[in-house]
Amino acid sequence: MTVMTFPDAVTDISEAIKKHHLATTFGWQDVAQRYRRSRIGAFWLTINMGVMIGALGLIFGNLFRTPMQEFLPFVGCGLIVWGFISSCLSDGCTSFIGAEGIILQVRMPLFTHVMRTLWRNTIVFAHNLVVIPVVLVIVTAPISWVAILALPGFILVSLNLLWMMLVLATICARFRDMTQVMQNFLQVIFYLTPIIWQTKTLPVGMPQYLFDLNPFYHLITLIRGPLLGQIPSPVTWLYAIAMLAVGWLFALWLFGRYRKRIPYWL
Amino acid sequence: MAKIHLDKASVSFPVYNAASRSLKNRVLKVATGGAIERRFDGLVVVKGLDEIDLAIHEGERVGLVGHNGSGKTTLLRLLSGIYAPTSGSAAIDGECVSxxxxxxxxxxxxxxxxxxxxxxxxxxxxxxxxxxxxxxxxxxxxxxxxxxxxxxxxxxxxxxxxxxxxxxxxxxxxxxxxxxxxxxxxxxxxxxxxxxxxxxxxxKILILASHSRELLLGNCDRLIWLEHGRVRMDGPAKAIADEYFGR
Missing domain, CATH: 3.40.50.300 (P-loop containing nucleotide triphosphate hydrolases)
Known part of the structure; x- marks a missing residue:
């Protein structure tokens, strides 16, 4: 019974991948709009990010009495990666709702709209990455070859985000208040995940599972770790790969079951 | 070979109000055993199209007439593959642009x-x-x-x-x-x-919805008259236009 719904989802997704130029064209267009009347365009987001990193780094670095050379790159990479994950997820909620005009007038694979959201956020993420070398130079921290591992990490994170966004887009099209729920959820996750605090500054005896079970801890580590010169542990890789498999199975089932209903909900 | 085949295709829209769109109410409904449902969840289902049987073959120029709310736009969306029929089936073979x-x-x-x-x-x-x-x-x-x-x-x-x-x-x-x-x-x-x-x-196939007799007769050889989501008449353009617009 559940297997029957898969082909529908797979057809939609493979068509969207085949027509990836649609997602990249419109995703790029979303970012390009920021450049039209402002010379530095999307770099305003980068500037915001830079200020936030500077402020949080200085405040919490001093509060936790961590050396700046270590803490600033940690907060910087963490906030940038978290920014990517959280904006993908919150934008993911409106992927279908926001594309209502297109969905109701043009026959296009629905997954295209999810890919567009991911592409837009990837471009913004690439803008923000500029901050990292700046931070590293300021605190004269070294950068190692391990950083290259951030690339497979990024791909694994993106593939995980795609299924989450597909699920969120589908659910939010039907239940509009889920978007608000998601905002609150992301806020809580932000404080629960080691982004502005480090695991080692926790008091002794704090249970490990607090972050070991937190999927977002592993997702962030996959990109942040290599950028800071640390190789993510096999547990982190396995966790992310397992989540990818289970998550996609669930997303395919849900999307396959409700894909045809989505235009009616809009 | 482009062709369109609708077999008892129906389209019905759920009309959600704020209450039925809310997940919170959904959860509460489960908790309260459905009592709330009758009072707050006024889920109305509107039938846009009702068991439409239709076959359009290559080379046909089809016009669509009907008063506002008769289901023209819904049928166009069904034929474009935007809506999938809620019951029955719709087979659309051919690359379709609206x-x-x-x-x-x-x-x-x-x-x-x-x-x-x-x-x-x-x-x-x-x-x-x-x-x-x-x-x-x-x-x-x-x-x-x-x-x-x-x-x-x-x-x-x-x-x-x-x-x-x-x-x-x-x-x-x-x-x-x-x-x-x-x-x-x-x-x-x-x-x-x-x-x-x-x-x-x-x-290969043209489908044109219009309120203009002149336009329809100039471009179509077959007309479909929709009323209340059903096909009221279907036939040669001239004959149907005479019926619909009056002679």
Whole structure:
């Protein structure tokens, strides 16, 4: 019974991948709009990010009495990666709702709209990455070859985000208040995940599972770790790969079951 | 071989109000054993189309008539593959393009050139197809150097030209239109009419919804009269038009 719904989802997704130029064209267009009347365009987001990193780094670095050379790159990479994950997820909620005009007038694979959201956020993420070398130079921290591992990490994170966004887009099209729920959820996750605090500054005896079970801890580590010169542990890789498999199975089932209903909900 | 086949296809819309859209109420409903459902969850289902049986073969020029709310737009969406039937089946074989809102996808801040690209992508053209047609589109629009200016600086006539030139450069197997496309100024009108006729005659199946008798008789050989989501009459254009519009 559940297997029957898969082909529908797979057809939609493979068509969207085949027509990836649609997602990249419109995703790029979303970012390009920021450049039209402002010379530095999307770099305003980068500037915001830079200020936030500077402020949080200085405040919490001093509060936790961590050396700046270590803490600033940690907060910087963490906030940038978290920014990517959280904006993908919150934008993911409106992927279908926001594309209502297109969905109701043009026959296009629905997954295209999810890919567009991911592409837009990837471009913004690439803008923000500029901050990292700046931070590293300021605190004269070294950068190692391990950083290259951030690339497979990024791909694994993106593939995980795609299924989450597909699920969120589908659910939010039907239940509009889920978007608000998601905002609150992301806020809580932000404080629960080691982004502005480090695991080692926790008091002794704090249970490990607090972050070991937190999927977002592993997702962030996959990109942040290599950028800071640390190789993510096999547990982190396995966790992310397992989540990818289970998550996609669930997303395919849900999307396959409700894909045809989505235009009616809009 | 392009063809369309609807078999007892029905479309019904759930009309959600704020209460039934809310997940919180959904959860509460479970907790309270459905008592709330009758009071707050006024889920109304509207039948847009009711068991439509329809076969359209290659070469047919089909007109759609009916009063407002009779289900024309819904049927067009069903035929474009946007809506899937809630019961029954719809088989649409052939690449299908609808010329309903030709301004969809246009970004007023972007230049004319960028907008041709955006609009073409929205029509389903690949990058390759576009590059082979780009010059022709630019020339037909007659915008010249204005193509490098932002779209918002265009006069409404120029905006229409750009959208029209791009939207009509495609040659789909199944073409769906809701009313004829209106086309700005006088000198452009003739060229636009000629171009529309070209695309209409090259398409394998035309489906045109309209309130204009003249337009329907001029382009269609078969008319379908929709009423309350059902097919009231279906037959040769002249006979149905006489019935619908009166003699």
């Amino acid at each position: 010329l309903i809102n030709i301004g969809l996808g246009i970004d007023p801040e972007a230049t004319g050139r960028e907008n041709i690209k955006l609009r073409a992508a929205m029509m389903g053209m690949t990058t390759k197809e576009l590059s082979s047609r780009y010059d022709e589109i630019a020339e037909f629009s007659g915008l010249g150097d204005f193509l490098d200016m932002p779209f918002r600086t265009y006069s409404s006539g120029m905006q229409l030209r750009l959208a029209f030139a791009t939207s009509t450069s495609i040659r789909p197997e199944i073409l769906i239109m809701d009313e004829w496309l209106s086309t700005g100024d006088e000198d452009f009108k003739d060229r636009a009419r000629q171009r529309l006729n070209e695309i209409v005659s090259s398409t």
